[in-house]
Amino acid sequence: MSVIDGSVRRQLVTIRNRQRARAVDIARLRRISITLLVDHLRVGEFHLNICLVSALEIARLNEKYLRHKGTTDVLAFDYGDAPRPGPLFGELFVCVEEACAQARRFRTTWQSEVVRYLIHGLLHLCGYNDQPARRRQEMKRVENRLMRLLSRQFTLRALAAKPSSRPSP
Numbered sequence: 795m796s797v798i799d800g801s802v803r804r805q806l807v808t809i810r811n812r813q814r815a816r817a818v819d820i821a822r823l824r825r826i827s828i829t830l831l832v833d834h835l836r837v838g839e840f841h842l843n844i845c846l847v848s849a850l851e852i853a854r855l856n857e858k859y860l861r862h863k864g865t866t867d868v869l870a871f872d873y874g875d876a877p878r879p880g881p882l883f884g885e886l887f888v889c890v891e892e893a894c895a896q897a898r899r900f901r902t903t904w905q906s907e908v909v910r911y912l913i914h915g916l917l918h919l920c921g922y923n924d925q926p927a928r929r930r931q932e933m934k935r936v937e938n939r940l941m942r943l944l945s946r947q948f949t950l951r952a953l954a955a956k957p958s959s960r961p962s963p
Contacts, residue, residue: 818953
């Protein structure tokens with residue numbers, strides 16, 4: 795919670811690491827998330843839960859909630875009561891194993907892919923849609939712009955935590 799100009803703003807990001815593919819610096823990921831929300835997406839109030847998950851877990855979620863078979867990179871669930879504007883209230887499931895696989899494919903780092911999935915999921919929670927194709931192109935342009943901004947602000951490779959970081963229960 796923060797106070798700006800006498801008004802109370804609720805700003806909460808909770809991150810749970812439920813995967814073992816890579817050790818992740820959770821505090822750094824939280825700072826990146828808050829910077830993205832406040833500075834770049836101009837979201838004043840939010841309650842966001844981010845779960846870093848395995849390919850198996852995201853495949854189960856993908857099938858259960860979206861009726862899609864197989865793994866995916868990120869799932870976004872909007873729990874807000876009304877269309878924007880208003881507080882952002884949602885949950886993201888980010889597949890770190892998928893980030894590792896896609897990083898090899900696109901010749902980037904898994905850390906950059908995790909941040910890209912974070913951006914993509916938050917854009918969905920902010921009302922962006924990647925269907926149909928023209929909207930997907932617009933969303934991709936915004937995603938790329940935000941990636942460039944965050945890459946200048948943060949050393950994304952530093953998301954790799956020391957191996958002693960364990961998944962939270």
